[in-house]
Amino acid sequence: MTCLYRAQTAGKVSIQSGSAGLSRLTTNSHYIRVRPELLPIVPSVRGREKQQREYKGGSSCIGMYPPSLAPLVLTVFGVQLTCSNGNPQTAQCRLSEIKGINGTAGEKEHYDPGESVSVWCSPGYYPNNRTMRCIGNSTSATWDDPIRCTEQCQKSALFLGTNVQLVPPQDYYLPNTGVSVRCPEGYKPSRDRITCKAEQDKSVWDVTAPILCVAQCAKPTAPGIESVSNQREPNRDYYNRGEEVTVTCAPGYQSVSQIIRCKKTEKNGTRSNWDVSLPCIAFQVNVRRVTPTSISLQWECQPGPCRSYWYMSVSCEAGGQIRGSSQIHTVTEGATVRGLEPHTEYIITISGLRRGKWTELERRTIRTEESAPGKPDFTQYPSINNNTLKWRLSETHGVLTGYQLNISAHREYDITFSETESHWLGPNVTEFNMELRNGTNYTVTLRGFTVSGPGEPAVWAHETSIGEPPEPINKWIGVANQAAFFLLHSVPSQHGPISSYEIIIAQGWNGNLSQICTSYTSTLYNSSQVPTLYTAMLLPAENVTGSMNVTLGDGRNDGTFYNAPLRSDQNYTLYVRVTSTWKEVNKSSCTRFGPFLIEEKWPLPVPALIGGLAGGGALLLLVALLAFCGLVRSAKCRSPFGKSNGIPMSNRNERGRKKRDIPVDDLLEVVKRFRNEELLVTGGSDEENSSLLLVGRPKEYKELPSGPLYPCAAASSEQNRTKNRYKKVIPYDNSRVILRSDPSGSGYINASYIDGYRHPKFFIATQGPLPETVAHFWNMVWQENSSVIVMLTGLEEQNKVKCERYWPEETQTYGDIRVSVQSSTQTGALVTRSLALQKVGGTAQRTVEHLHYLQWPDHGVPNKPSGLLQLVEQMNECKLPGSGPVIVHCSAGIGRTGTLLALDILLKRARAEGKVNVYECTLQMRRKRLNMVQTQGQYVFLYDVLLETLVCGATSLPIGGVQSHVCKMAALDPVTKTSGFTKEFQAVEKLTELYKICSYREAQKPENHCKNLDSDIIPGDHCRPILMSVMDQHGAPGYINAVFVNSNSQEDLFIVTQLPNWETLADLWSLVWDYRCTAIVVMHSAQEIRELCPHFWPESGESTYSNFRLRKISSLRDSGFSGATLHLQHKKEVGDTGGRGFLG
Secondary structure, eight states: OOEEEOOSSSSOEEEOOOSSOOOOOEEOSSOEEEOGGGSOOOSOTTTTOOOOOOEEESSOOSSSSOOOSSOEEEEEETTEEEOTTOOOOOOBEESTTSTTEEEESSOOSEEOTTOEEEEEEOTTEEESOSEEEEEEOSSOEEESSOOOEEEOEEGGGSOBOTTOEEESOOSEEOTTEEEEEEOOTTEEESOSEEEEEEETTEEEESOOSOBOEEEOEEOOOOTTEEEEEOSSOSSOSEEOTTOEEEEEEOTTEEESOSEEEEEESSTTOSOEEESOSOOEEEEEEEEEEEOSSEEEEEEEEESSOGGGTOEEEEEEEETTEEEEEEEEEESSSEEEEESOOTTOEEEEEEEEEETTEEEEEEEEEEEOOOOOOOOOEEEEOOOSSOOEEEEEOSOOOSOOOEEEEEEEEEETTEEEEEEEEEEEEOTTOOEEEOOOOTTOEEEEEEEEEETTEEOOOEEEEEEOOOOOOOOOOOEEEEEETTEEEEEEEOOOOSSSOEEEEEEEEEESOOOOHHHHHHHOOOOOOOSSSOOSEEEEEEEEGGGOOSEEEEEETOOOBOSSOBOOOOOTTEEEEEEEEEEEEETTEEEEEEEEEEEEEEOSSOSSOHHHHHHHHHHHOHHHHHHHHHHHHHHHHGGGOOOSSSOOTTOOGGGTTOOSOOOOOEEGGGHHHHHHHHHHHHHHHHTTOOGGGOTTOOSHHHHHHHTSOOSOOSOOHHHHSTTTGGGOSSTTOOOOTTTEEEOTTOTTSSOEEEEEEEEETTEEEEEEEEOOOOGGGHHHHHHHHHHHTOOEEEEOSOSEETTEEOOOOOSOSSEEEETTEEEEEEEEEEETTEEEEEEEEEETTOOOEEEEEEEEEOOOOTTSOOSOHHHHHHHHHHHHHHSOTTOOOEEEEOSSSSHHHHHHHHHHHHHHHHHHHSEEOHHHHHHHHHTTSTTSSOSHHHHHHHHHHHHHHHHHOOOOOOGGGHHHHHHHHHSBOTTTOOBHHHHHHHHHHHHHHHHTOSOOTTTTSGGGGGGOSSTTSOOOTTTOOOEEEEEOTTSSEEOOSEEEEOOSSSTTOEEEEOOOOTTTHHHHHHHHHHTTOOEEEEOSOHHHHHHHSOOOSOSSSEEEETTEEEEEEEEEEETTEEEEEEEEEETTSSOOEEEEEEEO
16 A cells, blocks of 8 residues: 655655654655555554655655655655645545555545545455545545455456356356356266355466366167166266166167266267167068078168177077077078978077177067978788778878878789779878778878878888689580580689689589688599599680680590590589689689589480570570580680680670761760769769779770780790880780891880771880880881881889880990981970981981970870870871881880870871771770770870860961961951851860869858859869868868969969959968969959959058958059059968969
């Protein structure tokens, strides 16, 4: 503080120290200023000690007086200042000496004693008091409570970051004031509170570091977060660095990290973020494919890929055990578990490894697809005495829908005998009664079915032992002239092959028939010692067909047995023993006549005998006598094939009367009549299993002679037996092909000439070559100058070799014939090979066309007659003028071969004469080669393919000729005014009349009437699909009005069905599910569908139809049609069927 004194005079001043010391005297132009801090300290004012100092100044005293030009000498004496001129002055209080004062109430510098002033401090300063009063007298003045302006804490002194706010918001703050620091939402200050504190004569902050707004972490809101919790404050929007929260993920999302921490994102920065930005990842597992033995999964993360978050692992468990390919570790976006069991529920667990910790991401139960069941195990086999076949099936691999039991029977000794049965059995059936017959080879095939189809078959092959043959039924005629006569009837070989008929004569009476039949050993007649029993004749079975007259005692000796004359007046008993022999087993049965007495004369005069017979018809006697005479004459003749006993072999077994020709125009009505008869007798059962029909075409077939009709000595010789593929299928001697250059000298090959239509030896029917007969085959081709070979078999069928490959890949020599393949093309089921033949060492070359038809099953018929018709046409086109016979073969050379030859002959006759006769055609071929047209099915097929060809004509044409053909078909007939299209359609309509004749039992059941939109349009039982995922009220497979349709190259490729009604909505989708259809074509517009039937697929989203769930995935619209991609799933089964539907 500076004390101002008003000087009285200028000059020398004497200063006497008072209450304040004086150490220095300063002067200016107006006043004398004495600064107390510069004055010498006066120990005591009260002692009034005097001290005198002189100061020189350059001006006069302040106040109203002008300054003196002369230097002033001031004498400070006490509190009295006296200028040198001696004028007295009054002391005042000066305001400006107070530091930090910004202003006063009076706004003046000096104040007289007694005056008060209010003081304001300058900005940044604060006073210790607001008012002070000047006190003093004329010699001294001072403030009573001097105001001190102390410096405050300044805001500007702080290092504040962006957006930092102080509360209260001021520029200056008093000491001991606490100040709150605020930041915008989402930020936290580095210091929440600061304090201004006093330090000596100024104020300072208690912080020196910068104060910043540090960004907080906002409450996580990333996709998939369901809730966030914090243990201290559960409901907050922002979190500070270092704080952790627990995240709960929503369904469909997986947690990458349940606990996340807020942390700074840059060094020394203010930004913050969670250490895991996406704690919940959208994790979706799709079952890409389920098969019976594998499950393929695909997973997807959003945002992806999943490998950015986890190292994946898949495990598969069933029944508490890890199954399949155990645990799969992968970094890919999917995995396939293999080695699983069909139709089994598995728990699939998908886990992810992150930061050393495994997390279960998905657990799902999936059932593998059904597959075909395993092979059944037979537990009991039937026998002659016990008819029960039993089985069990342990590996069903799904829901068993049933069993198919096929039984085929044949006899090695009788190639004409062939029977098949097919039975559909329920899934709970485990046994079946089948009656076995003696001497029969049975093959039993049993397989289970699931919706996936048939399983592996269990096969039981068994040959029953032969049994006793039927007792011969013989007719006794009489005795005369030491002889007896009777009519011997052949017996069927139903219990075994009949080997012989033995005529045994006993003298007198022997009543033990059983003992004679089983124990008697053939004994020769001995005239010197007549045995009680002796064998008069032993007739081979092949010599006894139908019935034959036998004379006892005619005195003939066949080299072994002597039919000795019978003695007059002697009683005899006749025994006929029939023996079956097969594989070293003999069985016999006997019948007995007598006793009868031999008289010297006829028991009745001859005229009387004739007269008695005449009443019944003289013709009968004449026939009997002629037969008897023929028997006697033929006794000296031996057939190379066997004893014929005078009965022409060509006439044997021809039981049917001659069949009339059928005009082509009447053929449709005839076949319709046949089919109606057959359907009536079978009651609508499957025609293929109606082998015992005695009406219609089956009746005709059974009237055909079977077995050998002529001698086959060459084929039966020891030298040639190995050249026959089947020992019972051999050529007749009178029609066989004889090789002229056979090195072995026999000239034998199993081949027969067959006459064509008005063309002798137009064909050669032969067997499929054996390895040892391939050279013979080519020798025959060269010898006969054939230009066409037709092959109707595969090299192997049903795991059996049917034919040796006899043509090369390129070039090969067979015997002395070199064969080269020049070209090979395939069109549908027909492979055409052009072969070049040349004799080794020769120069002449011939071309042979090899036509190989691939779609004709053994013992069956092609499913498309049109393919066979094309083969017939191409066969005739390829036959060169002047060339030799067309060589046709299958495996045995009688079944398929005979059917093709018959078709060619019948078609040529129909076109030339306008009539056909299937029976006579087959009969004539059988007279050239045994059993041509081998099966009843092939015989029936001949009628069908003939009818289709003759009614509809040849409709196949090359692609290049389509345009010209269409133009030709569009032209109108000038007479009928109809186009070719109309005529062709009318032909189809006409033929349809025949195919309507079939069984409709299922469609006509009362419970199925409501499932047919039109009662006139219903499916036949032979061609309708069976619903397996829908059962009727009786638990049987469900019904739907639908039929299978073949494509050009594949059987049953399409299913045609009606629009559904309310009753059949679920049936339609069952059809799609059961047969795994992947495309549905609806031939109606959307408007028509709305008018005609309920909508049977969802417009959008998902719809349910009984047990089926259908979801629409996408739509498409194109010119002329619209479509939709649908997803079909069975509620009770895992797996799905994707498909597309199209609307016309």
